[in-house]
Amino acid sequence: MSSVILRSVSSPFDNGGVVIRGTIGLLLILLMGCGQGATSPPAPPPPTVEVVTVTTQDLPDEPEFIGQTEAFRPV
Template identity: 60%
Template structure:
């Protein structure tokens, strides 16, 4: 048995030496290529005075609230100020669409023209009702009665 143990021990030893020899026979893995040396900027350090300017973050609020109310109604076409900026007194803040206002002005002018025409006609009818002759010198009996009916004077 001693002989068998010795043989077994030598066999194991030979087997291990063979494995070690075979493992050393493997091809060597090539090392990865070396990375290139990066380029860096180089500056010369100098001494200088640095002014320390404090920087703060905060939120401010106006001492007096301002309320903007329209004086007219209309469609706003453009806002002419930037929120948070100073606004001078009398500066334009909004541009309102002028088309509805122009239409209203034209309508008012037309109503004034109609009223002026009615005034001229009323003055002529009144003059006829008092018996005055028109500028062309002819009397208009039909107008005379109508003028009295429309504009009774002294009744």
């Protein structure tokens, strides 16, 4: 004698129009963000600028070496 076990599998979309209600809710939220009364804040004033005169001069060539100049252990 073989017994058959039946399971009911329900889709998450068969839950009383969840997709339709969710879509309507999302559209309402998006439409609320499109209000006519919203104004943007005024633009900030332009930044202050300094003018500097460039001069030519020679710089000494002093190389900077980062690291060890001698092995830390003999080879």
